[in-house]
Structures are given as C-alpha cells and as structure tokens.
Amino acid sequence: xxxxxxxxxxxxxxxxxxxxxxxxxxxxxxxxxxxxxxxxxxxxxxxxxxxxxxxxxxxxxxxxxxxxxxxxxxxxxxxxxxxxxxxxxxxxxxxxxxxxxxxxxxxxxxxxxxxxxxxxxxxxxxxxxxxxxxxxxxxxxxxxxxxxxxxxxxxxxxxxxxxxxxxxxxxxxxxxxxxxxxxxxxxxxxxxxxxxxxxxxxxxxxxxxxxxxxxxxxxxxxxxxxxxxxxxxxxxxxxxxxx
Amino acid sequence: xxxxxxxxxxxxxxxxxxxxxxxxxxxxxxxxxxxxxxxxxxxxxxxxxxxxxxxxxxxxxxxxxxxxxxxxxxxxxxxxxxxxxxxxxxxxxxxxxxxxxxxxxxxxxxxxxxxxxxxxxxxxxxxxxxxxxxxxxxxxxxxxxxxxxxxxxxxxxxxxxxxxxxxxxxxxxxxxxxxxxxxxxxxxxxxxxxxxxxxxxxxxxxxxxxxxxxxxxxxxxxxxxxxxxxxxxxxxxxxxxxxxxxxxxxxxxxxxxxxxxxxxxxx
Numbered sequence: 106x107x108x109x110x111x112x113x114x115x116x117x118x119x120x121x122x123x124x125x126x127x128x129x130x131x132x133x134x135x136x137x138x139x140x141x142x143x144x145x146x147x148x149x150x151x152x153x154x155x156x157x158x159x160x161x162x163x164x165x166x167x168x169x170x171x172x173x174x175x176x177x178x179x180x181x182x183x184x185x186x187x188x189x190x191x192x193x194x195x196x197x198x199x200x201x202x203x204x205x206x207x208x209x210x211x212x213x214x215x216x217x218x219x220x221x222x223x224x225x226x227x228x229x230x231x232x233x234x235x236x237x238x239x240x241x242x243x244x245x246x247x248x249x250x251x252x253x254x255x256x257x258x259x260x261x262x263x264x265x266x267x268x269x270x271x272x273x274x275x276x277x278x279x280x281x282x283x284x285x286x287x288x289x290x291x292x293x294x295x296x297x298x299x300x301x302x303x304x305x306x307x308x309x310x311x312x313x314x315x316x317x318x319x320x321x322x323x324x325x326x327x328x329x330x331x332x333x334x335x336x337x338x339x340x341x342x343x344x345x346x347x348x
Numbered sequence: 349x350x351x352x353x354x355x356x357x358x359x360x361x362x363x364x365x366x367x368x369x370x371x372x373x374x375x376x377x378x379x380x381x382x383x384x385x386x387x388x389x390x391x392x393x394x395x396x397x398x399x400x401x402x403x404x405x406x407x408x409x410x411x412x413x414x415x416x417x418x419x420x421x422x423x424x425x426x427x428x429x430x431x432x433x434x435x436x437x438x439x440x441x442x443x444x445x446x447x448x449x450x451x452x453x454x455x456x457x458x459x460x461x462x463x464x465x466x467x468x469x470x471x472x473x474x475x476x477x478x479x480x481x482x483x484x485x486x487x488x489x490x491x492x493x494x495x496x497x498x499x500x501x502x503x504x505x506x507x508x509x510x511x512x513x514x515x516x517x518x519x520x521x522x523x524x525x526x527x528x529x530x531x532x533x534x535x536x537x538x539x540x541x542x543x544x545x546x547x548x549x550x551x552x553x554x555x556x557x558x559x560x561x562x563x564x565x566x567x568x569x570x571x572x573x574x575x576x577x578x579x580x581x582x583x584x585x586x587x588x589x590x591x592x593x594x595x596x597x598x599x600x601x602x603x604x605x606x607x608x609x610x611x612x613x614x615x
Binding site: 207 | 520602
C-alpha cells in the first residue's frame with residue numbers, strides 16, 4: 106500500500122445555506138504523507154478536514170478512500186480508520202480510563218482492552234499508567250490533548266486528522282505534541298492531515314502543504330513551497346503569519 | 349356522596365372576581381404593568397371555561413363511541429398543532445407535527461386505554477364522564493413536558509456540538525453521541541413531575557383532589573383518584589418524552605450519521 110492513494114478528491118465542493126465553503130477541490134493524498142492545510146480564517150480548512158472522515162458530505166464532486174467511493178464505505182468503520190483530533194480536546198466526565206475505553210461501548214460484542222494496551226497507549230503519548238485513574242477534568246490542556254490522542258490511537262487509525270489541536274497550547278508544548286505526532290506517524294506509518302497557521306511548525310513536521318483561500322486551492326505541493334511560494338496570495342499569507 | 353356540599357352559583361363565581369380585582373389593585377399600586385393582561389386573562393378564563401362547560405354538557409350527552417373517538421382525536425390534533433406552533437425550535441425539525449401527533453395518539457391509546465379498561469373498569473369504555481377529562485389531562489400534561497424536553501434537547505445539541513462531533517469522529521453511532529443530551533433533556537422535563545410526586549399531600553393538596561373534596565367526595569376516594577392521576581401523568585409524560593426524542597433526534601442526523609448543523613443554526 107506504500108504510496109498508494111488513501112484519499113482522492115475530484116472537484117469537491119461544499120455549500121451551506123447557499124454559501125460556498127469549498128469549491129472544486131481536487132487532491133490526492135498518499136499513504137504515509139504528512140499534509141499541512143494552511144490558509145486564512147474562513148478559507149475552508151476545517152471543513153475540508155471534516156470531509157475526510159465523513160462528518161460532512163460534499164455537496165458535489167467525489168471523494169474516494171482507497172479507491173472506494175466514500176459514501177459507500179461503512180461510516181463507523183471509516184471513522185475508526187480515520188481518527189480526528191479537534192482544537193479543544195473534548196473528554197467525557199470520568200477518569201482517563203473511562204475516556205480511553207469509551208469507543209468500545211459502541212461495538213458488539215464489547216471488546217476487552219488488555220490493561221497493557223491502555224498503559225501502552227498512555228505511554229505512547231507521554232503519560233504514565235498512573236494517569237488511568239485521574240479524573241479527566243483535572244488534567245491540563247496539554248494532558249487532555251494527549252489523552253484524546255491516545256483514545257484515537259486505540260482505534261488503530263491509518264489516517265490522523267488534526268484540526269489545530271495545539272492551537273490553545275503554549276508554543277513549546279505545541280511543538281512537543283507535534284513532535285510526538287511526527288514520531289507516531291513514522292512508528293505507525295500514519296497518514297497525517299493537519300490544519301496549521303504557523304509556517305515554522307509546518308516546516309518542522311509536514312512533508313506536503315496545501316494553501317486554501319476562499320474555499321479554493323491556491324497552491325499545493327511539497328514543503329519547499331513555503332520557501333518558494335508561487336502565488337502572491339500565499340506569499341502574503343506566509344509573510345503575515347511569520348510577522 | 350356525589351351530592352355537592354357547596355353548590356356554586358354564577359353569582360358566587362362573579363363574587364370570586366373580587367379577588368382578582370384586589371390583585372389588579374395591587375399590581376396597579378406597584379406599577380407592575382400587568383393589569384391589562386390580567387383583566388384579559390380573567391375574562392378569557394370566564395368565557396373559555398363557561399363555554400367548555402356547555403360544550404362538555406353537550407358531549408356528555410352523546411352516547412356513540414365513534415363520536416368520543418373523534419372528539420379525542422380532535423383534542424390530540426389541536427394539542428399537537430399548539431405544541432408545534434408555540435415552539436420556534438420545532439418549526440425546523442422535519443416531520444415534527446407528525447411525530448408529536450403520532451406519539452400523543454399512541455400515548456393516549458395506551459394510557460387512556462389502560463386506565464379506562466383495567467383500572468376504572470368503565471362501562472362502556474367510551475363513557476364520556478371518564479374518557480374526556482382523563483384524555484384532556486393526559487394530552488395536556490404530555491404536551492407541556494414534551495415542549496420542555498424538545499426545547500431543552502435542541503439547546504443541548506447546540507451546547508454539545510463539539511462533544512457530539514468528537515464522539516461521531518470516534519465511530520459512535522448517533523444514538524450514543526447524543527445520549528447525554530437526551531438524558532439531560534428528559535430529566536429536566538420530568539423532574540418537576542417527579543418532584544411534585546415527592547411533595548404531594550405534604551404541602552398542598554392537588555387541584556383535582558381539592559375539587560372533588562369541595563364537591564363532597566369522601567377524601568379517601570379523592571386521594572385514590574389523585575394517586576391514580578399522578579401515576580398516569582408521570583407515565584404519559586415519560587412515554588411521550590422518550591418516544592418524541594427517539595424520533596426527533598433522528599431528524600438531526602443524515603443517513604451518513606452526520607449531525608445536521610443546518611437545523612441547529614436555524615433553530
């Protein structure tokens with residue numbers, strides 16, 4: 106499956122209440138790639154991300170997942186294979202263990218996670234087994250994101266969608282979490298699609314970049330585009346983001 | 349025991365209006381600004397209930413089951429329309445009128461049917477003196493709590509949008525993703541009824557029982573009626589709330605298990 110297309114988008118548009126949010130998106134995402142979606146606020150980055158795990162469906166155009174039309178895949182299974190982290194980590198009331206074992210409640214027969222799986226998931230994201238009994242609400246912002254990441258990883262995804270999960274964290278902590286994600290990507294051969302505003306963070310971790318403006322792709326390609334933007338819009342965006 | 353202890357003439361009813369005049373005086377003194385509304389309310393109470401008295405007298409004189417079934421169906425339709433109209437959030441929920449009418453009909457059939465047949469053993473089952481007031485109580489109470497539940501449910505969806513998206517993104521089916529929203533909505537709507545069951549008889553006597561005692565019924569008989577009515581209320585409310593939400597929540601999801609944010613934005 107190396108270098109095969111995980112996602113293929115052909116002429117994808119998304120309109121809500123007569124307002125176009127995305128227009129004519131055509132894009133190939135290959136296995137193991139790390140994409141950074143960039144663009145000003147309201148460019149449609151989060152909307153594009155939500156299309157990948159079918160939290161929304163395109164108004165027109167086609168999305169294929171491993172060559173299969175997205176609408177013909179089992180949505181529950183798709184969402185497990187395409188995990189997502191949001192800007193704010195939403196944890197349910199209860200302990201870290203309750204949060205990690207949450208997804209198994211929806212599967213019949215109920216799978217039993219071995220204790221080692223839970224502790225391994227926590228250690229993978231830089232937490233300790235002692236955190237299992239900690240109440241979720243008493244965790245810091247960074248710890249919450251780590252628990253949310255561990256929870257997604259327990260689903261054994263092949264794609265990770267990141268909707269600025271480090272936006273509310275201070276820069277050193279954000280960098281730490283992104284480093285962790287980059288390590289996990291290599292270790293688990295994950296495909297990562299991530300919304301980001303910071304060129305520095307994109308340069309450090311991503312391999313491909315896509316610049317959206319007003320719902321349209323302005324530029325897409327390898328990370329060197331950050332140093333050699335082809336359009337004025339992207340160039341201006343990068344200047345402003347770095348300022 | 350059915351003879352009235354204190355028969356109330358129309359002159360007595362007019363005399364009771366003096367109490368309202370006293371309230372109007374108080375409102376005026378404190379410049380609350382509610383006098384006009386209260387006067388209209390007082391007159392409407394008089395006119396509507398008097399008219400209802402005459403209408404009920406006519407209905408109670410009818411002896412055909414089809415007439416009674418038609419009447420209860422009309423009550424359900426009027427109540428459903430009122431419930432639909434008074435909720436601005438519900439106007440955007442697809443099929444809401446059909447849902448509420450269907451659920452109210454089912455509740456009336458099951459609860460009213462059980463009360464008339466197995467509890468009161470009314471003969472014939474459509475005996476208007478039993479059927480009409482009990483149907484009215486079931487429909488009115490179920491409708492009020494349902495309005496509260498649906499309003500609260502829409503509010504919970506708006507408040508929990510991020511949580512619901514997170515749960516869906518982890519592979520949760522819609523029912524699991526909105527379980528907390530449903531639980532909070534049903535609790536909020538049913539708590540007043542359940543609390544009134546806790547407090548009934550301790551502080552205040554319920555209206556039905558007071559009315560029966562005033563009209564000369566043995567208090568022990570009146571309490572039995574009241575207990576049955578309380579059980580009937582809570583059953584009808586629980587049933588309607590759960591069934592309405594079980595059908596309403598589906599309207600907020602697409603077949604691809606996506607939360608329909610467009611409905612929330614319009615609410």
